[in-house]
Amino acid sequence: MRLGTTAVVLGGSAAGLCAAGALSAHFDHVLVLERDVLPADAEHRRGVPQSKHPHFLLNSGRRAIGALFPGFEEALIAAGGLHLMPSMDAAYLDEEGWSARKRGTMTMIYGSRLLIERVLRDKVRELANVTIREGVSVTGLSTRDGEVTGVSFTDDEHVQADLVVDAMGRGSPVSSWLVAAGWPEPEVRTLDAKVTYTSRWYELPEQPPESWWWRHLVIMPTQHRGEHPAEHEFLVNFFPIEGNRAIACMGSWGHEMPRTTETFTGSARRVRTPLFAAAMDRCSPLSEVHLTRSTGNKWRRYDLWATPPRRLVFVGDSICAFNPFYAQGISSAASSALLLREHLSRAEEVGTTFSSKFLVAQRKSLNVPWRLALARDRGYACAEGTEKISEWKRRIVAAVSGPAFSFIVGAAREYEVVDEHFAKVFNLDESLGDMMTNPRVLAAFLRYRVRTALGRHRVPFGFDPQAEPPVTDYSAAAR
Incomplete structure (x- = not known):
């Protein structure tokens, strides 16, 4: 169903490209405004400094992008992405030593951020009604009677918009533009573990x-x-x-x-x-x-506004940015874009309560990676921000989180049900709380604790870190 003439996406990184894919079926024309001149191939650019570091494409993000752009996974592999099973193809060293190799429930596609974005750009360019304007800087939003009506950019150009998507990343100026237009300062929740x-x-x-x-x-x-x-x-x-x-x-x-x-x-x-x-x-x-260094967790809580601006939504780091260690950024942004498409497909218009309803639904989606990121970062004494906890609580988190993680990894070595649900948590398909209250998982934890006390492990572990990781496949022993 067509919901308007023009939708504008602010930013052409992974979040913005996914948003463009979500909008294309519902607007006559989708305009993506990107500050950088985008390379034709997989090359670094100024606007994505994180491209120089490893990027995991979690399974939730992989599926979300595949739903937005059918054939994305196949195109990524054809372009050089590596489809691997970490439990068989990765040498993993934890506190106790090298882990054993065995078949697991999780596979991943490995590739650079450059490759992921290049393949995404190729997919977006296949959409006839999407235009990417490069080398332009967004300078402001026009508003009227509580809604966003258009976007201003380089050389005093202006475009009227039926819906605007902010995908400008951690440093997005949109919140300051909204405050200048009369909205209150949004509450910002932060935790920076340095x-x-x-x-x-x-x-x-x-x-x-x-x-x-x-x-x-x-x-x-x-x-x-x-x-x-x-x-x-x-x-x-x-x-x-x-x-x-x-x-x-x-x-x-x-x-x-x-x-x-x-x-x-x-x-x-x-x-x-x-x-x-x-x-x-x-x-x-x-x-x-x-x-x-720019790695703090930051959530702009637009969802807490009583009357958020109509015809404006947010995806990616512009609303919720995570510690990159946990590889949640692209996958969370893609999931938000897919959620946006689902809401657009059910909407009759985007001018009244659409934005506020989307923010409420998005809050539930963002809460899963947010809690997962804070679960570990809160344990560090160097952490600062609104979500910092008292010292006695921090000491408990620091003392418990490491051993708890090792325990879960150990149980996943021996029990398929733990491996399955831990993979879902890692890939943002399930919350940590849901896993920890699953009766089958809890039963496996109990069995693992008993077998550990009796010294009756089926899969060996703790191989010498100073030696080469063992090549033996222990899948049969795990079964």
Whole structure:
């Protein structure tokens, strides 16, 4: 059903492109306004500094984008994306040592943020009624009688709009424009755990060593409280992407991170296993070191306004941004865009209560990744923001969250029901609360606790971090 003549999307990153796909079936013309000049191929650009770091496309986001753009997954793989099963293709080091390989319920498509956005742009350009205007800066919104009526941009151009979507990211100026137009300051909920991460790109060797059965290397931060190098508290990835390349990435909560190639390689040699630095040594560097600090969780609570502006909605970081460590950004934005399409398909018009109803529904969707992000970040003493908890609560979270995570990972090794639901939580298909109250999951936790006390594990774990991760497939033992 057509709901208007023109819809305008502010921003042409992943969130904006997904929004354009959601709008295309319901408006005669969709205009995407993007500040950058978009590259024809998978290249870095100023407006997406995070593109230099690893990006997981979670299954919820993968499905949402596939629903908006049929054939997206196939196109992503055809363009070089890697369809892998992490439990078989990733070497995973947690507190106890290397985990065993076994088949799991989760698969993922690995690729750079550059590739994901390039394939998305190709899909959007297939839509005849969508136009992407590049190299333009949005300068303001026009409003009248409680609703947004149009958008102003470069060189005093102005376009009337039946619906506007803010997809301008963390730094979106839309909230300040609305305040200037008479709306109250929106409540902003924040938690910044001082996450910093640093990455360098590498070309993989033509003939990898025989011991490299793995494609992805994951090193979790230690929970040990004794003396150790700061690098033992880093979250480390050697992340495979298209074109026989990988991104070496180190991140931490509250630590200073290396900024130069010399300090980067030096820190790599002090992480919990020598494999990370050894992998870098066998590869050819393709870039300098890229560092990012803008990583706080931030939710602009437009949904709490009594009368939010009509004909305006928000997707992606412009409304809710997450600590990038948890890989929730693109998937959450895509899910919001799909939710927008569903609401548009049921709407008769977009000028009265549409925006407020969408904000209420979106709140429920955003609450799942928001709570998941805060669950760990609240445990760090360096964390600041409105969602910071009292010191005694923080100490409890810090003491419990690490062991609880290790316990769940251990139970998932041995019980398919835990593996299945933990994968759903990781992929934003289920809330942590729902998993932790599922009777079948709780029964598996109890069985795992008893078997642990009796020393009767079916799947071995805790392999020596100083040695190569074991290649043996323990799927049969798990069954």
